[in-house]
Amino acid sequence: MMRIVTAGYSRHTRSYYSNQAHGLKYFLVRLQTEGFCQALVNGTLYTIRPGDLLLCKPGDSYELMVQLGSNEPPSGDYFLSVELNEWMLEWWEDYKQEVKLNVGVDEMLISIWRHLVYEKRRVKDSNPDIMDYLCRSILLHMNRLISGGVSSNPYERSVSNQIKMFIEKNATEPITLRDVSTAVGLSVSRASQLFKEAFNQSVMDYAIEVRLSIAKERILIGGSTLQEVSFLCGFANYTHFNRSFRLRYGMSPSEYRRQVRPQ
Structure with missing residues (x-):
């Protein structure tokens, strides 16, 4: 201890x-x-x-x-x-x-x-x-x-981590690039550039990644329809959720549900 x-x-x-x-x-x-x-x-x-x-x-x-x-x-x-x-x-x-x-x-x-x-x-x-x-x-x-991040510049690394934290805290909300950039006091282009350089992916790609991770947890727990999961995790519509889920995990949300929650 x-x-x-x-x-x-x-x-x-x-x-x-x-x-x-x-x-x-x-x-x-x-x-x-x-x-x-x-x-x-x-x-x-x-x-x-x-x-x-x-x-x-x-x-x-x-x-x-x-x-x-x-x-x-x-x-x-x-x-x-x-x-x-x-x-x-x-x-x-x-x-x-x-x-x-x-x-x-x-x-x-x-x-x-x-x-x-x-x-x-x-x-x-x-x-x-x-x-x-x-x-x-x-x-x-x-x-x-x-x-975290590859930048040797302490300021740039700090801002990139602030953006990352903002996304993780607000991923289930309908956040925009403007919301993210405002949170760290930078322009949209500068905030996007620093995040991309630090983590090798775009701000919105990371937001989708976080949303999908939360969605998997909700599907595993159960109690909600897939359409409800889509809404609760911040996706604008089920079609976008279904497409994003399939691209990342190689299966649809319904296929994943059958895998983790067999009847």
Whole structure:
């Protein structure tokens, strides 16, 4: 089980300095969400900006410096300290050469982190199992963000993942390219280009892929006609649903239903 030593959110409105140059006792994972700061890790100075992930292991020399002038924005970050354990060592293996990575300010990652912070703060009924699963979810979601997309540009990778998340959250609604581009503050052409470059498929192709995945689940569960499934999963009409399903899975929705729900 993961033992979480600390989990929280810090927002500094004045200069701040933390000195653990003697060496950390735990794994430290820190995500900058606003403003900037500097960290001195094993003698190397890093400038940390929003979306930057700082990774430090037990024994690392670590100093955090937040230097704010009168007109500079506050510095905000989520942090997590975890005791040494087998699962954490295995996760860390992929990033043992890294200290700073950019994953963007991801809404889902922050949401999970926020839930972990709330659970950690529960004094009388905090549940170690819940904290364990939330901590693993944070780290596994980081894997997804780090590996998602092929762009080496942190901004482009972050926008592509935002588009992907928007589609996954809204796929069953009648979304358009304009809706997607507005959600990330870009033109339709620019948003489409970044997504295509990152994931090698168009925005709407991915939306159809998500809808079909949801449709398969609904067919497996049962209780709805195929026409109802088509509507509930965001398809404009059954003909489009039937054609898309056949193209992707090599069989019609009715054939798939007979396969997974034999009479």
